[in-house]
Amino acid sequence: MNTRGTGSAGKHTQARAVRSAMHKMSDSCLKCATAFDPYAPSSASDAMHVDHIRPSSWGGPDELYNYQPLCGPYNVAKGDRSDADYRSAKQKLMYPSPERIIRQEKAERKRDETAALKVREEREAQRKFSNSPAQVSKRAKDDAIEAERVAAYQAEKAAEKAARQAARNEKNRLEAELAVRQAEAEKAVNASVAEKRRVRDRKVAWVGFSSFAIIVTVIVVATIHGSMLQAECESEFTNYVDINRCVRNRR
Numbered sequence: 001m002n003t004r005g006t007g008s009a010g011k012h013t014q015a016r017a018v019r020s021a022m023h024k025m026s027d028s029c030l031k032c033a034t035a036f037d038p039y040a041p042s043s044a045s046d047a048m049h050v051d052h053i054r055p056s057s058w059g060g061p062d063e064l065y066n067y068q069p070l071c072g073p074y075n076v077a078k079g080d081r082s083d084a085d086y087r088s089a090k091q092k093l094m095y096p097s098p099e100r101i102i103r104q105e106k107a108e109r110k111r112d113e114t115a116a117l118k119v120r121e122e123r124e125a126q127r128k129f130s131n132s133p134a135q136v137s138k139r140a141k142d143d144a145i146e147a148e149r150v151a152a153y154q155a156e157k158a159a160e161k162a163a164r165q166a167a168r169n170e171k172n173r174l175e176a177e178l179a180v181r182q183a184e185a186e187k188a189v190n191a192s193v194a195e196k197r198r199v200r201d202r203k204v205a206w207v208g209f210s211s212f213a214i215i216v217t218v219i220v221v222a223t224i225h226g227s228m229l230q231a232e233c234e235s236e237f238t239n240y241v242d243i244n245r246c247v248r249n250r251r
């Protein structure tokens with residue numbers, strides 16, 4: 001197994017990625033601004049050299065945050081004699097060092113803590129303010145006013161309800177009274193009809209009785225008159241034919 005070969009290939013791949021990252025950071029030398037051909041061999045005049053900012057011999061790591069793109073002559077001139085960093089602040093931000101990240105995180109935490117402290121302090125101040133005697137008494141006053149307003153509202157509602165109930169009661173009373181009057185009127189009409197019928201019946205009975213009495217009287221009178229004529233004629237005549245003629249003539 002050729003471990004060196006595999007290592008080489010890995011390093012080569014990493015080198016391509018590093019060169020691509022450096023070319024992305026700048027397409028010209030950070031020191032002299034010579035434009036690069038990133039694919040030119042390192043011996044070419046426009047080749048891009050990946051410089052260790054802090055030299056490897058000084059313990060500079062093989063990390064993106066320790067690389068900068070320089071032209072061949074400046075990279076050679078710098079060698080391991082300098083840790084000059086030619087990146088702009090913005091370019092440094094592209095690959096910040098772990099130390100820088102830790103510093104940034106610390107600063108961020110401090111900002112957060114400061115903000116939280118400020119919020120706590122404001123809350124405390126607010127609490128103190130709202131617990132101050134003036135605020136407490138103002139709240140009590142406001143509460144009393146609100147309670148009064150609610151009581152007035154409820155009383156008004158209750159009065160409205162009572163008025164509605166009274167109106168309903170009055171309506172029911174009037175309806176009941178009307179019903180009683182109607183019943184009385186109906187009863188009176190019925191009584192009058194019954195009375196009229198009674199009077200008519202009495203009249204009919206009286207007329208019938210009177211007619212009967214007159215007829216009986218007439219018959220009785222006629223009978224008596226006939227008997228008297230008969231007796232009179234019988235005292236004057238003896239013959240049956242003569243008596244009959246006498247009765248017929250005198251009737």
Ligand SMILES: [Zn+2]
Nearest residue numbers: 029032071074
């Ligand atoms: Zn240069």
